[in-house]
Structures are given as structure tokens and as C-alpha cells.
Amino acid sequence: xxxxxxxxxxxxxxxxxxxxxxxxxxxxxxxxxxxxxxxxxxxxxxxxxxxxxxxxxxxxxxxxxxxxxxxxxxxxxxxxxxxxxxxxxxxxxxxxxxxxxxxxxxxxxxxxxxxxxxxxxxxxxxxxxxxxxxxxxxxxxxxxxxxxxxxxxxxxxxxxxxxxxxxxxxxxxxxxxxxxxxxxxxxxxxxxxxxxxxxxxxxxxxx
Amino acid sequence: xxxxxxxxxxxxxxxxxxxxxxxxxxxxxxxxxxxxxxxxxxxxxxxxxxxxxxxxxxxxxxxxxxxxxxxxxxxxxxxxxxxxxxxxxxxxxxxxxxxxxxxxxxxxxxxxxxxxxxxxxxxxxxxxxxxxxxxxxxxxxxxxxxxxxxxxxxxxxxxxxxxxxxxxxxxxxxxxxxxxxxxxxxxxxxxxxxxxxxxxxxxxxxxxxxxxxxxxxxxxxxxxxxxxxxxxxxxxxxxxxxxxxxxxxxxxxxxxxxxxxxxxxxxxxxxxxxxxxxxxxxxxxxxxxxxxxxxxxxxxxxxxxxxxxxxxxxxxxxxxxxxxxxxxxxxxxxxxxxxxxxxxxxxxxxxxxxxxxxxxxxxxxxxxxxxxxxxxxxxxxxxxxxxxxxxxxxxxxxxxxxxxxxxxxxxxxxxxxxxxxxxxxxxxxxxxxxxxxxxxxxxxxxxxxxxxxxxxxxxxxxxxxxxxxxxxxxx
Numbered sequence: 230x231x232x233x234x235x236x237x238x239x240x241x242x243x244x245x246x247x248x249x250x251x252x253x254x255x256x257x258x259x260x261x262x263x264x265x266x267x268x269x270x271x272x273x274x275x276x277x278x279x280x281x282x283x284x285x286x287x288x289x290x291x292x293x294x295x296x297x298x299x300x301x302x303x304x305x306x307x308x309x310x311x312x313x314x315x316x317x318x319x320x321x322x323x324x325x326x327x328x329x330x331x332x333x334x335x336x337x338x339x340x341x342x343x344x345x346x347x348x349x350x351x352x353x354x355x356x357x358x359x360x361x362x363x364x365x366x367x368x369x370x371x372x373x374x375x376x377x378x379x380x381x382x383x384x385x386x387x388x389x390x391x392x393x394x395x396x397x398x399x400x401x402x403x404x405x406x407x408x409x410x411x412x413x414x415x416x417x418x419x420x421x422x423x424x425x426x427x428x429x430x431x432x433x434x435x436x
Numbered sequence: 437x438x439x440x441x442x443x444x445x446x447x448x449x450x451x452x453x454x455x456x457x458x459x460x461x462x463x464x465x466x467x468x469x470x471x472x473x474x475x476x477x478x479x480x481x482x483x484x485x486x487x488x489x490x491x492x493x494x495x496x497x498x499x500x501x502x503x504x505x506x507x508x509x510x511x512x513x514x515x516x517x518x519x520x521x522x523x524x525x526x527x528x529x530x531x532x533x534x535x536x537x538x539x540x541x542x543x544x545x546x547x548x549x550x551x552x553x554x555x556x557x558x559x560x561x562x563x564x565x566x567x568x569x570x571x572x573x574x575x576x577x578x579x580x581x582x583x584x585x586x587x588x589x590x591x592x593x594x595x596x597x598x599x600x601x602x603x604x605x606x607x608x609x610x611x612x613x614x615x616x617x618x619x620x621x622x623x624x625x626x627x628x629x630x631x632x633x634x635x636x637x638x639x640x641x642x643x644x645x646x647x648x649x650x651x652x653x654x655x656x657x658x659x660x661x662x663x664x665x666x667x668x669x670x671x672x673x674x675x676x677x678x679x680x681x682x683x684x685x686x687x688x689x690x691x692x693x694x695x696x697x698x699x700x701x702x703x704x705x706x707x708x709x710x711x712x713x714x715x716x717x718x719x720x721x722x723x724x725x726x727x728x729x730x731x732x733x734x735x736x737x738x739x740x741x742x743x744x745x746x747x748x749x750x751x752x753x754x755x756x757x758x759x760x761x762x763x764x765x766x767x768x769x770x771x772x773x774x775x776x777x778x779x780x781x782x783x784x785x786x787x788x789x790x791x792x793x794x795x796x797x798x799x800x801x802x803x804x805x806x807x808x809x810x811x812x813x814x815x816x817x818x819x820x821x822x823x824x825x826x827x828x829x830x831x832x833x834x835x836x837x838x839x840x841x842x843x844x845x846x847x848x849x850x851x852x853x854x855x856x857x858x859x860x861x862x863x864x865x866x867x868x869x870x871x872x873x874x875x876x877x878x879x880x881x882x883x884x885x886x887x888x889x890x891x892x893x894x895x896x897x898x899x900x901x902x903x904x905x906x907x908x909x910x911x
Contacts, residue, residue: 412455
């Protein structure tokens with residue numbers, strides 16, 4: 230997983246609430262057995278018309294937002310399915326940070342596994358940042374995970390909260406599985422204790 | 437961890453699965469059951485391969501293909517090449533990693549959230565995960581069950597654990613009794629209408645109260661299934677005699693003396709008196725009517741006797757814009773009566789409502805009637821075993837004679853990953869769980885409702901109040 234430290238980039242405003250994972254990547258594009266290549270289908274129905282032509286009014290079809298690495302949206306971003314194809318599609322397009330008032334739990338979790346930083350900021354702050362983003366290519370935002378601040382084009386710094394464990398993993402680009410396997414002895418111990426405490430729990434030997 | 441403070445059902449299941457608490461409060465949580473399907477697992481197995489890792493506990497893992505599988509012509513290979521590759525990839529992976537697998541042509545194949553409980557794989561007091569948000573379903577048995585992404589699927593395959601922080605506790609209590617003609621689906625739609633699609637974010641919801649206790653296991657599974665539509669991490673219902681009776685004798689449940697020992701432990705799970713909930717919501721079951729959604733979010737729901745709301749009455753411009761967008765997509769007008777909305781397609785199926793009890797409820801409405809002219813109606817049983825049971829009861833004949841398509845088990849038109857999709861502009865009365873734009877096919881329009889209400893829509897050709905269908909006996 231790529232580290233996330235500091236990002237200075239164009240931000241795309243997407244002033245919608247309840248952007249669900251079907252909207253981020255419709256189910257018909259989940260038939261892949263790879264993680265890559267989904268960026269072209271990101272926001273498919275918002276981005277393309279029925280004939281597959283780009284909708285010129287959609288933000289990611291306009292300059293400078295074609296190169297956006299930050300996305301700003303409204304409440305409950307990423308609600309719906311657990312599909313990790315949603316953060317994969319964002320990442321494949323180039324988005325490394327999503328800013329919104331709040332996120333659906335599974336999507337929020339999935340972002341961290343892919344080096345994407347989800348930032349929770351109040352609605353009025355998100356609206357102000359969308360105003361900045363609307364100014365175009367010269368109005369870049371900086372997201373500094375080390376210092377936990379978003380820096381507006383006017384230099385104003387806005388702090389954000391993040392779980393320390395997740396922050397550390399993102400800053401270092403750490404693999405969760407590797408971190409957990411460092412506790413393998415605890416897992417062995419738990420399994421032995423569980424076998425005594427709940428011996429009735431059947432193994433699924435075959436189905 | 438043992439503590440004297442009163443604990444909730446969630447607290448108890450959580451505490452009994454903490455392997456280790458890390459200094460910052462993150463927990464390594466042990467996972468008892470891991471359900472795997474073809475869509476969210478290929479990249480996880482690939483990750484294991486690249487790191488040279490094995491599946492730690494194949495004996496706690498079960499795989500089945502459900503999202504992509506066609507619901508007809510099971511004797512032929514899957515036509516759609518990408519779907520065929522995804523199922524073939526699952527089959528290669530379960531073989532290579534030694535994971536128990538239910539083949540597509542096995543009678544026990546079905547939607548992962550239907551077969552887990554049905555086979556007794558999902559048990560009270562266990563932790564259950566799957567790369568699918570509707571894993572919340574299994575909480576109906578008193579399990580802590582939640583959906584995870586593919587990276588976490590890989591994490592569980594490799595370690596049999598997850599890194600998690602505890603959720604907050606939320607109590608949703610439904611007092612009294614559901615009126616005739618209303619079901620568990622109406623109950624959960626009413627709950628989502630009340631608290632909203634982000635109402636449960638960060639919480640595990642425990643459903644309680646007389647109306648919840650009175651539900652059979654199928655109804656409880658329906659309620660917990662849609663916890664994710666309320667934004668909750670999971671939904672749970674305390675195990676009781678209904679739960680134990682449901683599980684007794686199921687093939688993967690404990691048997692004989694082991695079952696008695698299990699029940700003794702399961703009886704300790706219900707929340708203690710005085711346990712703390714971060715939030716409590718109370719509904720009166722008597723006020724719940726048959727519900728139907730009008731918009732493209734499950735919270736956009738009204739009683740069938742109601743009308744399409746007026747965006748101009750919403751409190752702020754953002755909400756007005758959102759509602760206008762929904763009405764535009766759904767091709768509905770403010771003030772339009774829900775019962776005047778004609779449908780093109782009726783879909784009875786999905787992990788929400790495809791169990792034998794759901795099919796019986798729909799068949800009760802359909803019996804002796806015909807699907808309205810111009811309506812395509814289909815029943816997709818949740819599993820091969822549900823299909824078999826329905827055929828033994830003659831339900832397939834009732835549906836077929838009425839003009840329904842009677843299909844093989846799978847996720848089907850809930851999300852249109854297989855050939856069962858809406859065409860652009862088609863309007864569907866659906867027993868599934870999501871009415872998002874394009875969910876059932878690009879440009880398709882979805883109205884969520886109960887199986888009985890879906891059956892009523894099929895025979896009348898429009899959204900209808902099942903309570904007014906003549907001759908229907910309301911139990």
C-alpha cells in the first residue's frame with residue numbers, strides 16, 4: 230500500500246449527499262478479478278450518458294478536475310455495499326483523499342486499506358472547501374496527514390480528527406495483515422481457550 | 437474480559453472475541469465464521485498467493501457463488517464470460533486453499549445470507565463476516581455479523597481475525613403488535629424511514645420489543661438484513677426459544693449434547709437489565725402500515741396509503757435538490773398517490789426476502805389470481821433448498837399458473853450482476869433492499885416493499901395495498 234503523507238492537489242466538488250457505492254461503481258463492473266482498471270468506470274452513470282459519451286456538465290469531465298486527486302462531497306458518502314471496488318475505482322482514477330461531513334462505516338474502513346485518506350469535516354467547512362475547489366486549477370488544497378490539517382488556498386488551516394492507529398498505518402504504508410501476524414501467538418492462545426470455553430462450536434470440515 | 441457492569445448482547449459477543457486489545461484501543465477480534473462469494477474474494481486470494489500465505493482456518497470458512505449465477509439453465513455453462521471467469525476463479529481458489537465450497541449445481545447453493553442460517557453455519561454468539569454488506573442478516577440469530585471489504589476478506593483468510601474498534605450500542609425497540617397485513621419488511625422500512633440511512637452509522641443496532649420477539653426467524657433475518665440500509669455496522673436480536681427451535685437439527689449446528697451445551701451458553705447472551713445504549717429509538721408497531729419506497733434511498737419511504745412527498749416542503753435547499761433529483765429519476769410527481777403508480781416488473785427474491793416464509797406470504801396473495809397484463813413477474817428462491825421446499829408445497833405451481841417466472845437460486849435482480857436486469861425506464865416492485873439509481877439495471881426504477889405487497893402489485897399491475905386485495909385472509 231502506498232504511504233499517505235502530504236497531498237497538494239486539485240479538489241473536485243461533488244455537492245451530493247448519500248453518494249452510494251452503486252453510484253461510485255455500478256455492480257456490472259464488479260465482475261473483475263483484479264483491483265486495477267476500474268477508474269474508467271468511476272461514477273459511471275453520472276459521468277457518461279446512455280451511449281457512453283461523457284456528460285460535459287459532470288465535474289470529473291471538466292478541466293482541471295480531470296486531474297483531481299481530492300474529492301469533496303456531502304453527508305453519508307460511500308453508503309451501501311461493502312464493495313472495495315469503490316475505493317479501487319477512486320484510486321485508479323487518481324483520488325487519494327475524500328473530504329465529507331461523514332462516511333458510511335465500511336467504505337470509510339476500506340479507504341484506509343488502499344492508501345486513501347477519508348477526512349471528516351463539518352458540512353459548512355465542506356461547503357467552504359467546495360467554494361475553493363470551484364475556483365479551479367490555481368486553487369489547490371493541501372491535505373497534511375502528519376499535522377492533521379487541510380490547508381485552504383488562502384493559507385487557512387483546518388484541523389481534522391483521525392484514529393491514531395489508522396494514521397500511523399497510512400503514514401508508514403503498513404500492511405494490516407503483517408501487523409496482525411506479529412500477534413500470532415495471541416491468536417493461537419485465543420483459539421486454544423475458545424476450544425475449551427465453547428467446545429460445542431463445530432468445525433466446518435466439508436459441506 | 438469479564439466485568440460486573442451490565443452489558444448488551446453486542447458487548448457480550450464482542451468481549452468474548454477479543455484476542456488482544458492494542459494500546460490505542462484497537463482490538464484484534466476473532467472471527468468464528470467466514471462466508472466467501474465470487475465477487476469480493478478473487479483479489480483477496482490473489483493477495484494471499486502473492487504473500488505466500490495460507491488460509492488459517494479453512495474449517496471456519498465456507499464459499500458459494502451467488503451474485504453472478506444465472507437463475508435459469510443451470511445445466512449449461514455460464515454464458516457471460518466475465519461472470520463465468522469469476523465463478524471459475526472462486527472454484528480454483530477454494531480448491532487451491534482447501535476451503536469448503538458449495539458448487540453451483542448443488543441443491544444447497546444459494547444466496548450466502550440465506551444458506552448460512554439455513555445450514556446452521558451461522559450461530560448465536562459467534563462472529564460472522566463476509567465480503568458483503570448484507571452480512572448483517574445473520575445477526576438475527578444473536579451473532580455479531582458484519583460486511584467487510586476485500587482487503588479484510590484477505591485479512592480474515594490469513595489471520596482469522598480483524599482489527600476493529602468497538603461500535604456504539606443502539607437499541608431499536610418496537611412495542612406492541614404488527615397490524616394484519618404488515619410484516620417484518622414493513623417494520624424495517626419504517627425504522628429506516630424514522631432514523632434515516634445514516635441513522636445507525638458507527639452503531640450496532642439491537643432490535644427488541646414485543647413486535648420483534650413475535651417475529652419468526654425469517655422475519656428477524658429480514659429486519660437485521662436491512663440494518664446496513666440504516667447505516668449500522670450490524671443488527672442483532674437476542675437469541676430465544678424461536679432461535680433455538682430454528683437451529684435444532686440443522687446440518688452444521690451443534691448436535692445432541694453439544695447442542696444443549698450451546699443453548700446453555702446462548703441463554704447467557706441477552707442484554708443485562710440496565711445495560712447502556714448510546715441511543716434508543718422506540719416505535720409503536722400498531723402505527724406501522726405496509727410500506728413502499730418512492731425515491732432512490734431506502735429512507736425515502738411512505739405507507740402505501742400515502743403520496744409522493746413534495747420537495748418544496750423540505751427544510752433546506754440541499755434536501756429539496758436531492759428530492760427533486762429522486763423524483764426526476766423515478767418519474768414521479770409530488771402528491772401522486774403511491775397506489776396510482778403502475779409497475780412493469782415484480783421481483784420476489786434477494787437476501788432480504790427469498791425464504792420459504794416469504795414465498796408462502798406472496799403465494800397466499802397470488803393464489804387463484806393472474807399476473808396483470810404487461811407485467812413481468814419473477815420469483816427467485818434464496819437457495820436450492822428453499823426452491824425444493826416450495827416445490828414440495830406446490831408454491832411453484834401457484835406462481836407459474838399465475839404467470840410468474842419460477843427460477844433458480846441467486847442474488848439475481850437485486851443487483852443485476854447476472855442476466856436478470858431492468859431495462860432503462862422500467863419500474864419494479866421489488867422485495868430487495870436497495871433502490872439506488874441503476875441498482876437493478878441502468879435506468880431502472882425500484883420500489884422496495886414486502887413479498888405480500890410485491891405479489892399484490894403483480895396481480896393488480898400497480899403498487900397496491902395488500903390489505904385491500906379481496907379474499908385475502910389477514911392472519
